[in-house]
Amino acid sequence: MNLKEEPLLFELSSPGRVCASLPDCDVPATPVPPELARGDLSLPELHELGLVRHFTRLSQKNFSIDTQFYPLGSCTMKYNPKVNEAAASLPGWRNAHPLSGAEFNQGALELICSLQAWLCEIGGFAAGSLQPAAGAQGELAGVLIIRAYHASRGDSMRRTILVPDSAHGTNPASCTMAGFQAKTIPSDAEGGIDMAALKAALDGSAGGEVAGMMITNPNTLGLFERNIEAITMAVHEAGGLVYGDGANMNALAGVLKPADVGIDIMHYNLHKTFSTPHGGGGPGAGFVGVRPDLAEFLPGPIAIKAEGRGASREIYALGMPATSIGRMKAFYGNFGILVRAYVYLRMLGAPGLRRVAEAAVLNANYLKALVEGSYKIKYPRRCMHEFVAQGDLAEGVHTLDIAKRLIDYGFHPPTIYFPLIVPEALMIEPTETEAKETLDEFAAALLKIAEEARIQPGLLTSAPTSTPVGRLDEVSAARNPTLCYRG
Amino acid sequence: MPFIAATDADRSAMLGRIGVGSLGELFSDIPASARFPVLDLPGPLSELEAMREIEALAAKNLSASSSAWFLGAGAYYHFIPAVVPALASRAEFLTAYTPYQPEVSQGTLQAIFEYQSMAASLLGVDVVNASHYDGATALAEGLLMAYNAGARASPNAATGSGAAAAVPRDRAILCADIHPEYKDVIRSYLSAYPVRLEESELPPEKAAALADASTFCVVASYPGFTGAIGDIGAAARAAHASGAFLLVQADPIMCGLLKSPGELGADIVVAEGQALGNPMSFGGPFLGMMGAKASLVRKMPGRLVGQATDAAGRRGFVLTLTAREQHIRREKAVSNICSNQGLAMLQACVYLAAMGKTGLRAVAELCWNKAHYAASLIAKLPGFAIGTGSFFKEFTVKTPVPAEELASRLSRRGVVPGLPLSRYYPEREYELLTCVTEMCTKAQIELLARSLGEASA
Numbered sequence: 041m042n043l044k045e046e047p048l049l050f051e052l053s054s055p056g057r058v059c060a061s062l063p064d065c066d067v068p069a070t071p072v073p074p075e076l077a078r079g080d081l082s083l084p085e086l087h088e089l090g091l092v093r094h095f096t097r098l099s100q101k102n103f104s105i106d107t108q109f110y111p112l113g114s115c116t117m118k119y120n121p122k123v124n125e126a127a128a129s130l131p132g133w134r135n136a137h138p139l140s141g142a143e144f145n146q147g148a149l150e151l152i153c154s155l156q157a158w159l160c161e162i163g164g165f166a167a168g169s170l171q172p173a174a175g176a177q178g179e180l181a182g183v184l185i186i187r188a189y190h191a192s193r194g195d196s197m198r199r200t201i202l203v204p205d206s207a208h209g210t211n212p213a214s215c216t217m218a219g220f221q222a223k224t225i226p227s228d229a230e231g232g233i234d235m236a237a238l239k240a241a242l243d244g245s246a247g248g249e250v251a252g253m254m255i256t257n258p259n260t261l262g263l264f265e266r267n268i269e270a271i272t273m274a275v276h277e278a279g280g281l282v283y284g285d286g287a288n289m290n291a292l293a294g295v296l297k298p299a300d301v302g303i304d305i306m307h308y309n310l311h312k313t314f315s316t317p318h319g320g321g322g323p324g325a326g327f328v329g330v331r332p333d334l335a336e337f338l339p340g341p342i343a344i345k346a347e348g349r350g351a352s353r354e355i356y357a358l359g360m361p362a363t364s365i366g367r368m369k370a371f372y373g374n375f376g377i378l379v380r381a382y383v384y385l386r387m388l389g390a391p392g393l394r395r396v397a398e399a400a401v402l403n404a405n406y407l408k409a410l411v412e413g414s415y416k417i418k419y420p421r422r423c424m425h426e427f428v429a430q431g432d433l434a435e436g437v438h439t440l441d442i443a444k445r446l447i448d449y450g451f452h453p454p455t456i457y458f459p460l461i462v463p464e465a466l467m468i469e470p471t472e473t474e475a476k477e478t479l480d481e482f483a484a485a486l487l488k489i490a491e492e493a494r495i496q497p498g499l500l501t502s503a504p505t506s507t508p509v510g511r512l513d514e515v516s517a518a519r520n521p522t523l524c525y526r527g
Numbered sequence: 528m529p530f531i532a533a534t535d536a537d538r539s540a541m542l543g544r545i546g547v548g549s550l551g552e553l554f555s556d557i558p559a560s561a562r563f564p565v566l567d568l569p570g571p572l573s574e575l576e577a578m579r580e581i582e583a584l585a586a587k588n589l590s591a592s593s594s595a596w597f598l599g600a601g602a603y604y605h606f607i608p609a610v611v612p613a614l615a616s617r618a619e620f621l622t623a624y625t626p627y628q629p630e631v632s633q634g635t636l637q638a639i640f641e642y643q644s645m646a647a648s649l650l651g652v653d654v655v656n657a658s659h660y661d662g663a664t665a666l667a668e669g670l671l672m673a674y675n676a677g678a679r680a681s682p683n684a685a686t687g688s689g690a691a692a693a694v695p696r697d698r699a700i701l702c703a704d705i706h707p708e709y710k711d712v713i714r715s716y717l718s719a720y721p722v723r724l725e726e727s728e729l730p731p732e733k734a735a736a737l738a739d740a741s742t743f744c745v746v747a748s749y750p751g752f753t754g755a756i757g758d759i760g761a762a763a764r765a766a767h768a769s770g771a772f773l774l775v776q777a778d779p780i781m782c783g784l785l786k787s788p789g790e791l792g793a794d795i796v797v798a799e800g801q802a803l804g805n806p807m808s809f810g811g812p813f814l815g816m817m818g819a820k821a822s823l824v825r826k827m828p829g830r831l832v833g834q835a836t837d838a839a840g841r842r843g844f845v846l847t848l849t850a851r852e853q854h855i856r857r858e859k860a861v862s863n864i865c866s867n868q869g870l871a872m873l874q875a876c877v878y879l880a881a882m883g884k885t886g887l888r889a890v891a892e893l894c895w896n897k898a899h900y901a902a903s904l905i906a907k908l909p910g911f912a913i914g915t916g917s918f919f920k921e922f923t924v925k926t927p928v929p930a931e932e933l934a935s936r937l938s939r940r941g942v943v944p945g946l947p948l949s950r951y952y953p954e955r956e957y958e959l960l961t962c963v964t965e966m967c968t969k970a971q972i973e974l975l976a977r978s979l980g981e982a983s984a
Contacts (some may be wrong), residue, residue, distance in 0.1 A: 060885075106621075123574050158568055322866035322869045369811070373810075376809075
């Protein structure tokens with residue numbers, strides 16, 4: 041890691057330095073009316089090498105998959121194949137315009153059409169849309185579909201969506217944006233959905249207010265919801281729809297079609313299961329798939345294959361589902377991300393997908409076996425692609441300290457303090473792309489840290505010491521925020 | 528197989544340690560009747576075969592680089608210096624996650640802070656967040672922010688304890704000349720909110736005068752979808768007089784040359800940032816830029832990076848004001864947004880730094896001059912007329928033959944003359960929306976004028 045403080049671009053700026061190389065104007069100039077013209081533009085002035093060193097040095101202050109093991113639970117930080125990047129950067133994609141007309145974008149439309157079909161097949165869905173730009177947007181689309189479905193049946197009483205207490209925060213937030221009230225369903229002693237609480241929420245008049253349920257399966261504890269068929273049946277009997285949050289699809293692709301166990305609508309995150317890079321926070325892509333009778337509510341436009349057009353070169357086209365919930369963004373999804381997912385799926389095929397899920401589940405269970413003697417596991421069942429350990433190792437030592445100490449051992453910390461139902465949670469997802477040796481080294485570091493917690497807790501509470509900055513004062517930063525450079 | 532490390536020997540050692548006899552046992556929780564379905568997917572390909580297939584598909588698209596390109600309408604063909612993708616695609620940026628662990632994410636965090644700083648200066652606002660999915664969703668979420676914020680504190684508006692019982696502020700006025708797809712996204716995003724969306728065909732300064740005590744926001748594009756530059760300053764004054772916010776969707780390249788929306792009085796400024804160093808890529812990934820006055824920051828959706836210090840007094844950067852966000856507030860969050868367009872934002876960040884103070888203005892001047900030159904040539908063609916008043920790089924062209932016909936015919940000959948407006952407005956059959964950027968040479972502009980003339984002769 042680069043430990044040296046890197047000045048801000050503005051601090052590196054020197055008046056008169058130029059990086060951009062632009063052509064002279066080759067047409068007669070038209071004066072800009074003074075009432076429209078802006079005055080000074082406060083942007084930094086650097087030369088190209090200065091810029092290159094700056095961003096290169098910044099990059100060296102990051103942990104990343106290519107440099108470190110990155111076992112963030114529920115984030116699926118798997119290796120992002122280089123071929124994905126090569127494919128997405130082809131000029132035929134980069135310089136394709138979304139509005140030049142179907143006739144001139146047959147390649148892009150064919151790619152979207154094929155990817156839609158494959159992603160539907162993986163989940164057992166009848167139709168799907170690649171419009172959503174991210175998982176959270178896929179959720180919003182899904183919940184809006186639930187709303188449109190009930191509205192189309194003249195059923196306006198259903199205002200509640202059931203959300204398990206282990207769910208991601210985006211689930212209840214998406215409910216709010218779609219005009220629903222999220223009602224929390226507790227987990228049982230086994231880490232699954234509490235069936236008695238679910239029945240109570242669906243009984244009698246309460247059931248008539250339930251529009252649907254959002255389920256993440258495997259859930260955020262990394263556990264497969266063993267009652268899934270009973271749960272979806274109960275929601276259906278009460279007249280609700282079941283939304284599947286596909287954040288954890290990496291454990292299921294090739295293993296189970298969620299539609300086969302009663303999931304009506306589902307999104308997957310292409311940036312998790314389908315290997316597209318996380319990019320320091322995005323862009324993602326969020327396919328949403330549905331059962332047959334919900335197809336016309338999908339967000340659009342979607343790609344369609346037109347049959348029998350004779351001599352016409354137009355085979356693939358765009359279409360808006362008849363009663364669509366509308367557009368989620370301009371144009372057709374995060375297309376460049378779709379190219380990457382397409383290549384990945386094309387290289388894996390059905391057998392590869394199943395092996396990915398098997399290896400992801402194997403790695404997680406192996407890592408769990410290595411650490412469960414030293415770390416408590418609240419729900420000690422067999423896990424799927426991830427598991428949740430607890431960081432209450434010793435008096436005065438917290439999960440945050442373990443996370444920071446892992447950094448000193450050269451590992452990115454797991455997801456911490458989530459799910460909320462496990463105190464001091466450490467949520468660990470190794471993914472299938474990590475080698476056994478890496479898992480062994482990571483487990484060894486966790487065991488060493490457990491020992492340090494008892495003998496030398498200061499090593500944990502003062503960590504990290506190997507990074508460009510130590511723990512930052514986030515409370516002061518939020519109380520009096522500095523969000524821009526103030527020269 | 529590629530991308531998986533485990534060998535047969537690894538697998539059996541790991542299964543032994545777990546204490547199971549086979550991989551299949553790990554999946555015993557999955558209902559047996561549905562376990563391991565047959566998937567109808569095309570067979571696996573090697574990397575070589577997959578690249579061949581993808582190259583063949585990519586070649587079936589019309590590439591702007593092999594044409595004279597005059598089509599914009601929300602996705603713009605601009606120059607991207609080689610330094611932009613070279614730096615932004617560094618694996619340490621590309622394969623990192625959201626910077627939740629600040630000590631090992633200072634690269635991403637500082638880059639976001641620098642983007643926020645440069646973008647705030649460009650748009651003329653106090654604060655810009657780490658980006659939204661695209662310009663359209665930034666616009667929709669900007670409108671939701673205005674709704675959640677309620678009335679704008681204004682000395683001219685009747686607010687405060689002495690005022691009569693407040694009318695609920697549930698009305699938004701949208702100027703009609705906003706990208707039609709952006710308006711669609713607004714409708715999707717606000718479909719569950721008790722909000723009245725009214726469209727006005729009037730220019731922004733007159734539409735804003737329709738604001739009343741029930742109006743929470745006036746929304747205008749700068750320039751409009753069809754290129755016209757309205758009086759944003761007058762629109763701001765009119766909106767503010769009723770205590771309504773003015774939300775402006777801007778062209779960030781234009782802000783390099785013309786007054787920023789913030790300087791003109793907009794409370795919230797959003798923009799499609801694709802033009803700043805990101806390829807058109809068939810419409811995504813782009814980035815939605817979102818900025819506002821400081822007073823709105825706690826209602827702002829999306830990620831924000833702030834400056835902080837560690838115990839040794841060293842400067843660092845952290846995600847901040849997270850109490851607005853879904854992972855903390857769940858159903859009470861200001862939005863469900865989780866990710867930002869990290870990589871696209873980073874491209875915009877490097878682009879703004881590479882262009883710098885003089886370069887961005889130079890790009891904007893090239894667009895301005897070339898667009899006006901093109902308009903002057905087209906205006907002289909018999910049967911053609913320019914339909915936009917003040918414009919920047921995009922303007923409407925009235926055509927003597929249906930624009931769709933013209934566009935289709937010319938595109939096949941390598942001259943893409945713009946967007947036939949009938950794609951969005953069936954009644955506007957004889958109008959083309961033409962865009963000229965720094966990528967168009969004088970020869971290409973003259974070719975466009977000549978081709979338009981010939982094709983309609």
